[in-house]
Structures are given as structure tokens and as C-alpha cells.
Amino acid sequence: MKNLTRNSRWLVCDFKFSLKMKITTLLLFVALFNLQATNYAQNTEISIELEEVAVIEVLNEIESLTEYKFLFNRNDVDVERIVSVKVEKEGVKDVLNHVFSDSDVTFEVLNKQIILTTAKKEASIKIEDAQQNTISGTVLDEEGMPIPGVSVLIKGKYIGTETDFDGNFSLAVQEGDVLIFSYLGYKTQEIAYANQKSLSIALLTDVTSLDNVVVVGYGTQKVKDVTGSLSQISGAEIEDRPILQVTDALAGKAAGVTVVSPSGKPQAGGFIRIRGTTSIDASSEPLYVIDGIPVQTIFDLNPNDIESISVLKDASSAAIFGASGANGVVIINTKRGHSKEGVISFDSYVGVSEVTKTLNTLNSNEYIDLMDELGLSADWSQYMEETDWQDQIYRTALRQNYQVSVSGQDEGTNYYISGNYQDTEGVIRSNEAQRVSGKVNFSKQVRDWFKIGTNISYAQWRDVDVTDNAGAGNGGVVLGALVTPSVIGIYNEEGTFTGNPLQPSWENPVAGTDAPEKEYKSSRFLGTVYAEIDLSETIQYKSRFSVDESNGRFQYFLDPFSTDWGRVNEGIASESSNKNFYWITENMLSYKKTVNKHSVDVLGGYIVSKRTASSFSAEAINFANESVKTIAGGSVVNYATSSETERANQSVIARLNYAYDDKYLATVNFRADGSSVFGPNNQWGTFPSLSLGWRLTQEDFMNDDGFFDDIKFRFGWGEVGNDRIRPYAWYGTVAHGYNYVVDGAIVPGIAPETLENKDLKWETTTQTDIGLDLTFLENKLNVILDYYIKNTDDLLLSMPIPTSTGFTSSIQNVGEIQNKGFEFSIIGKAIETEDFSWDTNFNMSFNNNEVINLKDQVIMTGSIFQRGNVVRTEEGQPMGNFWGFIAEGVDPDTGDMIYKDLDGDGVINADGDKTVIGNANPDFTFGFTNSLRYKGFGLNIFLQGVSGNDVFNATKIETEAMTDFKSQTSDVLNRWQQPGGITDMPRAVLGDKTNSDLSTRFIEDGSYIRLKTVSLSYDFSGKFIENSFLSKLRLYVTAENLATFTNYTGYDPEVNAFGSSNLVQGVDYGTYPQTRNIIMGVNVSF
């Protein structure tokens, strides 16, 4: 095929190549096999006046004036020959007759393409005519639908045809010919002719081409047409990794997308931030859309079912989601069938997890010494054990995954059915999570004009949590393992759990993992049915109805014997449950038309949705015994409460995509959203966006010797909203339950709980994005650069108000946050040969966050036990600032910490001497993936990292403060003990928190580079497979978090005790550490 393209000379002869030429080639194909271009007026008349120019320039001129495209081989056709042309209103044929009158070039007009050949070649073809046979066949796409207009050519010759409307073709061939099937957006396939009478082939989507289709909001777009900023992650990039939750898979995979994985707990999942945090009190999580259904959570989604993930990052691509798009949108599509024969697959892995490090703690003598120094004593002779609590708490945990799927596609039917079981133990004793899920995706083209389909999934989830992010006195297991003295043993003689001799209710951490029986279980049905009706060739109607229903239940029982807390309450049982039901209908009309060089794609739709949520929780205490472990067994009900809420949304959407000559691209979005959560004065919001693209390489002035295959400038602007606040937010609600006792009986009391705000509305994010997409080295290298400025104003702020009002806060639209940043991705196919390939993907993101306006309010958050708030949010500063004293070492005379007296008043106090001591935001984040393949072997190395962020290591406040009966880490062995002592560890002093106050003493650099994934696989092929019933057999070994390079001294720098908090990031407070996971897996297909 390449021989026929007019740029082949460049490739062969001087190895310079031009993007423009390549694109022209693609356009030639478009033109040549364009179905719609059946009858381009042969009598199109043009006027040209060119003096002494190369033939090629004449051809260019004709291309620009008409829809004709030229197809020829530069080796045969001399296009550098100088000619002069002067014609007025003549047909193209006449012009060409004139141009080629003095040469041996002949031309043939086929639809809108013109093939130039030389007489010599034609002669040779004619000779071969004598030995021709005829082959016929059908060309289908991956779904088994016929593809019209596919080019079918014989390799090395100039004979070809294209498939008709039903995908059929017929061609004269001779033995030994190789047929080349090609079509825009699909991989070109070659098939040798060996006397077959007919053949049927399926073309695979070409994933590397600019014409690859990406998923955007309410539709798809070709990469080359995209004007917004989005990243796509294929399901293949998640494969081979021991991932329980999809969010865990995205870290480092896409520029501008950061995933905060607050802990190593399997049920924790990650929190996604797209281009920074945009909100303070509303959620900053992106909107998730699974198979077209907008959902709130994706923890129970089976990652093995994912085909692709699209992340819409800028306002122009997310604006179609209006009031829920401000944080970006993550569109997840699940797998479909790809092969006509159908594939039965079995995938499984089994592996282990462990903590990457442990911390050294005091042994019994060291502990007793410390207690002596604090003046605390007990009858230590009773406590002679030596227990390594970290050893007791952390374990080598198992994880396993089994997936069976059947998929295929045939005659308009596409199906994918899967079942999955995933079981992940946490590295902390008793912690585990399991999921069983099933999935059915089905679609059928019932008539030419009518398609119907459904995506259904059902999942059951179960987990057992452990308490982390809490002090040992509050049942925190991680801190419990660090500060429980080693001397006390696990059990007392009577079988109860031991406690600290100096504070017996502080029991050992095994009490925290083993004593409570707890379990969370949920089930979820997620289903959608859709129909697509082609009303005409240009107008399509789509209708979709979806349901998301989930039920969750948490149960807890603490027996009345084994723990202090259980004994005091004589047993505790609690239970809470929640039900969520969500339905959404979407009705869309789309119109697609190309006229001359104008192509227009219009979408309009109407969306209605409603969510109902109810919850119930109750607790009972005072159990006679352990025989009944539910609330029914308790004799005193502590509380029983329920709530029910609804929220409704209505939306109208409209989109216009316009392209001129594939050169100038524009997309305009409009969405109007009405939401029940906002005040009557602002119930409706409008969200417009505009984006423009300019494919520079399509311009004439870009000379043929250009280095680039494609250059596209993108510009996008848009407004999107965030409505992620509680239902009824604008109402002044009055709560029941403020009861009192009159005459020995409880009487009901009511009191206002929230303040009314009739003006309440969504927060608005206005984002401007400038992007540049570069493709070069023969499409082998892609560089995508984006710069954005993102302003979020009318923040939905739970504004702290004077408590003298009787309220602590009021939801108001105040304040403004700005995120601006730069991000880039480099995607390359460094090497691609039959035996060896090397794909690489590097992305890097820089984001700068600043609170522009907060109405002079200072928000202190991130409460550290007994030390106050460590995170300060204020105007003119980035979010995530740590606030505290500047520690200047330990005074050799007193052994106390020296703090900098910033206001110089001679006294160290919180009012004047605290300042910004760090920031949790990284300077940049990056991900670097390398996939190497040699024959059957595959090696995938994924590095991920962040740089320039601080972690506030509040764990050390618990493990190094030396203020009470807690055991500590071995670092305190360096503590100051006598005047003149030079050390960085202050003295032990009972009950005095001054030395361990919030200060730079606990700030650490949280930068890290992590060898996130290393995966080695072997794909069996050749005789072994051919002689078996298998079609695929693949084995792999994967290690996650194999090595982490960091200066952080705690367990792991990827940490946040405050989970998904917008304001508080990077605080380590007895947080469940990240784990190292190693698995062995197998993929088998039949």
C-alpha cells in the first residue's frame, strides 16, 4: 500500500518525511473509499493560473479547490516536472490532460480520487490479466458489523477495489498475491491468496493511529478531532496488577491525574484529584461514569472488566456534565466481545502482601528506664514478657483473584459475560476484603436502523476493617503496636487482653484487631438498557435508562468480657445500614453531516435523574452473655436513628462539533442543570464551553519536509459546576431528638440545626486550557502538552460563623481557589519489530494551588490529638499548608525544644510564633511506564513518584513525645538526660506537651520514587499452543511497590490520616502503611 502513496519517495530515498504528507495520505484513503462520496460531480469546473511550477503544486491546487485527492507512486510519476497551467472554468480532466500531455502519465478518476499511473506499469498489469482468478469476501469490524468502503489492494500492484455497503468485495487475483485490507482507524491487514474462493476477515481497531476513537462525554471522538484535554488508559495497563479497586490503578498513569492513596488498607481505595483540589467543603472527587451511568462510588467495580478509562480534564470536555463536572470526569467503559469465534478466558492470580518496613521500638528495659525518668512506676516484676507488637499485628497476607469470561461478536451481536472473585487480606491482622461480581454486556443490531443493548453488573462486597489513624488510647492499631509496652504480654490469666500497667484501659493492639467482631457487607446492582435508532442517514436517536441500586450493612459486636470497654458497657452491638437507589433517563438526538469541507456533528439531549438514600443505625449495650451478638441481645438501646433523603436533577445538554477540512476544529457545549439541593433563587445553572483546535500540519504553508506527522493546537474554555453537597442543603433544617426528661419520662425536643440559605448554588469552576499535540517519527512518538488555569469561585463553603449565633457554620457560596499548571505526556514506540518491542510512556504534572479569596477567613483543620490543628487555609496561600512553630533544636541546658520567637516578644505562644512550616502539595508528580516484549516474554516496569511535598509525621508525636506511660520508638534513646547533653531529642517530661507541639520537628520531606509495578510475563506460542485446545496461555509474576526511594522516616510517605479531605493532606498519624504485593498469575483462553 505504501508504494502507492505519494510520500513513499521521502521514506525510501532521503528518510525525511513530512507529517503533512502522511496526513494527506490518510485523507487520500478517506477520499478514495468514502462511502458517501459515490457521485462526486465529474464536471466540477475549476480555474487555475500557475506559471512554471512543479506538477505537484498543480495537484495540490486541484486538491484544495476540489474534493479530489491524488494517488500515485513517486517512483513512477515525475511530479517535479515543471509545467505551466492556465485554465478558466474547465473540468479537472481537461486540466489533467493538459498537465500530463507531454508525459507517459495517465490518470483514472475513481469517485473522488484520481489515480496516476505510467503507461509502462499499465502495460505490465495488462499482461498479468491473463492469469487472474476471482476472490470474493466480506470485511467485518470487531463487532461483526460489515465495513463498507474498505480498500482491498494487491500488494505491489495497482489493482484494487473497495467493499460495498455490506462489506463485500470481489477482486481478480492470482496465486501468490497478497491482499492488503485497509481502512481508516483500523489496523491494516495482509492476507496471502492461496486459491481461496472466499474469505471473511475482521479488522481490528488501530490503537496507535490518530484516528483511534476516544470516549468523551455522551459519545466518542477521534483523537485527531479532540479539542479538549483528556487522557485515556486502556484496560491492558491495569492487567497483571493486583488491584482491588480501580482508583488504585490510576496513580501515575495520566498527566494531571493524581491519586491519593491514603493508606495501604485494601478497602481504602484511592482518591482522585484531577488538576488539583478545587473545593474546600464540597467533594473534590471526579464524577465517575460507568458504561454511561454517572455513579458516586466505584469501589465495588471489578477492574478486570474494564476496557478503557477516559479522564476528561479540562472544562471544555467536562462541561457536558454541567453541575457535576467541575472536578473532571472519569469515564469507564467495560469490556465487549472482539472475536467472531468467541473467547473463553480464565484469569487468575495468587499472591502475598507485607509491610515494607517496621520501626524499632523500646524493649522492656528501655521502656522501664523511660518510665523511671518520667517518675512513673509499677510493680514491673509482674510484667516480664517481651512482645514485638508489630510482629503480632502485621502478617504476610494472601490475595487471590479468579475471573472467567466469555466474549465474542457475530452478525451484529456483541456479548461479554464475566464472573469474578477477589479476596484480599490486609497486612494487619483481621483486616480483609472480598468481592464477588458478575457482568453481562450485550448489544444487538436488530435492524439496519435499530440497535439495542444492555450493560448489567452485580457485585457483593465484604470487608473487615481495623482502626487506624487513631491514638492507641482510642483503639488505633498501628499506633497501638508502636506505643504498647513490650512487657505486658497479650492475654491476662483470665483470658482478657492486657493493658498498660499505668493506664489499664489502654489495651494492647491485639485487643483492637481481635476483640471486636465487625463486618461490612454491601451489594450493588448497576444496569442500563439503551436503544439507538437511525432516523435517517444523518440523524440518530439514543435513549438510555439506567439504575444504580446498592445496599450496605455494617455490624459490630464487642463482647462483655475480653476488653475494658466491653466490660464497662457489658457488651456493645451496633448496626448500621444504608440503601441507595438512583435512576436516570437520557434521551439524545444527534445529527452528523459532512458537506464539502464542512463537517458538523450536533447533539442535543434531555436528562432526568433522581436519587433516594436511606440509612439506619442503632447501638445497644448491656449484654447478659455472648450468645446473641446483635442489637437484640442488649438490654439498653443507646441510640436508634434513621434518615431518608432524596435529590433530583434535570438537565438539558447541547453540543456542536464542527470541523473545516480537518484543519479547523471547534466544539461548543451547553448544559443547563436544575438541582433540588440548591436554593429556590438559584435552582438552575448554565454551563457553557468552547474549544478550538487547529491542525497546523493541514495547512499548505507547512512544507512537505516537516518533521512532524501531526501538530494540533488546542484551546478550551468552559464553566463547570460542583453540586456535591448534601441534599436539602439550602434549607434551615430543624432536627428532632433534642429531648429532655420531664416527670421521669422523655419528652421530645426540636431545634434548628442548619441555617437557611435561599441563594445557595453550585460552585463554578472556569477553566482555560491551552494544549499542543505533536506526533512525529512516523507516528511513533506522541507528545501532549497542556497548560491550564482553573478558577473555582462561589465555593460551597461551610463557613465557620460565630458560635454565639447558636450555629457553628453556614453553607455559603464564598471564596475562590485557583489551580494552574502544566502537564505533559510522551508516548512512544521506541522499537517495534516482530520479535521485539519497547513502548514507553512518561507523564509529568505540575500544579500550583492558591486560595485567592476566603473572605478573610482562616480555616484551621487537621486536628492532631491534644495538639490542635496543624493545617491552615488562608487567602494568598496554597491549600495544604502546615502551621506550627519553627523548631531550632534541643537546648543543651534544659533539654527542652527551642522554638523560634517569631514575634520577638520573648514568649513562645501560638498567637504570634506559629507560621507556615510546610506544604503537602507536591511540586510535581510523574509516572514512567516501560513495556518491553521479546518474543513471548514481556516486561513491564512502572515507576511513579512525587516530589517536593511535605508530610506531617504526627505518628512521631505519639512515639517520641515521652510525656506519659506510652512506650516509644527507639529514637528516644537519644533523649536529653543531663545538662550539656547535645542531641536532637528533647527530654522526657510528664504531662508536658510543649516539646512535642506542632512544629518543624515533625515535618518531613515526602518525596518518593516508587518502583510501583514490575511485571514479567511469558506468552506461550507456536506449536505448544497450536497442538492444544488453548488459544492463549500466559504466565506472569508482578511485584507492586517493590522498592520506594524516599527520605521519609515513617512507614511510607504516601499517606493521609484524613482520607479524602480537601484541606488536610499528607498527615501521618498511625496510618495503615502501604504494602508490597507480589503475585503470580495466569491468563488462559480457549
Added chain:
Amino acid sequence: MKLLKNIAMLCVIAFINQGCGSDFLDLEPISSSTTGNSYKTEDDIEAALVAVYNSLHNEFYTWDNVLMGDVRSDNCYAGPPDDVDIWAYDQLTIASNNSRIFNNWRDFYRGISRANVVLDKIEGIEELSNTRKHQIIGEARFLRAFYYFDLVKQYGGVPIVEQTGTADPDKTQIPRNTIEEVYAFITADLEFASANLPDSYGLGMDVDKGRATKGASNALLAKVWAQHPLHDYAKVIQYADAVINSAAGYALLGDYPTLFNGNNYNNSESIFEAQYIGGTPQGNWGPQLFLPPSISGDGWRKYATPSKNLINAYTSELDVVRVNTNIITERVPWVDEYYNADLPFTPVPFAYKQKNADGWNSGDQVYLLRLADILLLKAEAMAYLNEGDFGRSLVDQIRNRAGLANTAATNGEMLDAILLERRLELALENHRWDDLVRNDKIIETMNNLQELNLITDEFVDYDMNENKILLPIPLNEIDRNPALEQNPGY
């Protein structure tokens, strides 16, 4: 752009109204009501009033009052040293960022706000009888005064807030009123309450002791005028007499321990009492924080350890009845800075005024106003005014009930005798700090204290001064309301 948006908006709304019911988006809360629909009937306003009483179940009246009145003064030590905020109460190092003072401030104002809601909404209730209406207003104003009294004692002048339901900074970020203005506001509320509340609701003592009555209002007026910077002792005597001679028939119980044995709440001596029912969500979790392991059933170190100084006060008066009623001693496995630094299992005293923990769900009630306090207050007023027997017979009444002989104090010593008698009688009921402040004894008392910390082997330096009489205005509140000025010294 704006115009375009509006036109588009109109089209959209027109379209939607065709397509879907226009009330689709107008959803009202299901499991809570709204300020718009909650205050319509008599039952509604009664429920709103109940919520004002509910503030008596907040942390301050549950246990912080003991920290404030007894731990802060010479009556108690803090307890566990890991609770640094409470430790600061004991050591008199309370800083403006102490979380407890902010929580208390917030809770007092929450109660005040609920009272303001009642006063605001009651005008719209039509079916209400005039008598009940005035009672409700009286009850709300009594409770509002009750909460403001605690505010003004602890923080000095605080903002007087009468409106509800706004977050407008112009109306909410208001400066502090003066101490005198707050007291004037309190007395106005109480004078209305005294005039409009009944001596008895006629439904028995379980109702009369739990609800605001004329007697409660007069008792509070007596306390307010005593604590007032002007110390109007004539008014103290006037309102104390109103209580003593009340038709409600207030009378001391014959036996001091009976008051606190848990079986005789809502008795004739009680004037106003926080009501609880054990084993329900309206149970009292406070006692669990004070009672020793043998009673509470848990093993951790408890709060408000009675001080050696307090125990000495009982011992030197040979006050066996009251020390045994108020304090229990138990051998514990932990060290205590003041009792057993070296040897575990030496006896440590515990606050024992409430005697039942019942797993954080006690039925023990809290006396907020009781006759013995009012009698001693009257005695104090008489002694200040050099009136009659200088309050001697009132003091003797209290002493005799506790099994002690008449006081041996001369007239000149009566004020000291009364202060001591109040300490012995009212220990662990949040009176000591206020008593010392009112009698201008707080600074010398705290600075004269000799409390030996056995661990450091040093006497605690309380460094008491004028500034520490008041708490700092909570920093968290100043952040919310920059118009607030901090108290001197903080």
C-alpha cells in the same frame, strides 16, 4: 454572555416545564423538618422549649462544671496527665486554644439560641393560652439567663445575642458587651421569669425540680446579685428570702448523705436539677469519668481527683459525714502525682458526689440550684452587711445537718467560716472558684496552696493573678468573630 445565558435559560425552563412536572426539583426534607414548617402549633413550641432544657445535658453541666469550679480551684487535681487541656485547668495554664473552653462557650450559646428561637416563634402560635404563653416565655428567659450567668462568670462581658437564624456577618460578628450589660440582661430576664413562673406546676416535685419555677428564678437572682461586680447583698437577701419563704416549701433534707445516695433526687431541698433517666439516651455519662474502677468497671485513671487540701479541710473540721459522702478512696494500680508516686496500690481519693456509673448511662441527677447554697449565700450577705447574727444560725443549720457542732467563729470570722462551710457543703458542685472570686480570695488562696508533686518533688506554682480570674475568650471564636477582644493576659 450573560444575556445569552438568560435566553438559553428561559428556553430550557420552558422546555422542562413541558416535559416534566415543574415541582420535580422541589423536594422537602423527609426525616427532618424545616424552619419554615416546624413552629406552628402549641406542641411545636413546647418541643422547641424542651430543646432549651436539653442544653442542660451538654458537656458543661455533665462534667466540665466540676473541672471549672473544683479542678481549677483548690478542691481537685486534674487526673490523667495525658489530657493536657484538663491538666491546664488544674495548673492554671488555660490558653485561648484550649478546646474545652471553646466547646463550653459554643454549648452555652447553643442553649441561648434555642431560647431565642422560642421567644421569636412563640408570637406566631395562636392556639396558646395566655398563661402558658407567659410561662413558656418565662422558662425560656430563665434558661437564657442561666446560660448567660455561666458565660459572664467564666469569660466576663460576652456578646448579647437576641436574634436567630442569620449568618450575616454584620449581625453576627458583634463585639462583646460589658460585664454590667450582661448582668443587666440576665436580671431583666430573671425578673420577668420570677413574675411569670409558678411556684409549682401542680404536677409533683419531679416536674417542679426539673422545670424553671419562680423559686428557681429567685434563687438564681440571689446568686446573680452576689456574683455581680457591685455585690448587691440586700438584693441577695431579698431573693434568698423569697426562696426560703416560697410557697414551694423548700426545706433541707434531714440527712446530708440522703441528698446524694441516688434514691432521693427531686427532693424538697432541690430548687433546680438536671433530670436524667439511666439506661436511656437521656442517661448521664458524667459519673463514669469520676468514679473509681470498682464502681465504674473500667480501669483507666479518672478525672477530678480530690486534693489533699480539700481532704485536710474536712479532716480538720472532723467532718466525717460529708467527706464520706463526697469522696471515696480506693487502691489503684496507677501512679498519682500527689498520692502515690512510687508505690502502686496506695489509696487514691475519687469524686463521689454521684455514685452510679452504670456503663456511661447513669440515672444520677445534678443539683444546679439547691437550698443549702441559698441559705449559705444569705448568711454571706448578712455577714457582709453586718446584719442580724451575721448568718450564724444559717451556717449552724447546715453544720448541724452534717453532724457538726455550731460554728465557733466570732462575728469577725464569719465570712471565712461561711466560705469554708460552702466549701465543705458544696464541694464538687462547681461553686468553689466562684466563691473565692466573689470573696476576693482567689488569688491569695491559689498562691498560698502548697501542693507537692511527688514526681517532680516540687510544689506546684499556680502563679495566680488577676488576669486568670477570667478564662481567655476562645481563640476559635475570635477567629470566627474578629470583633471580639481578648481578655487581658491572654
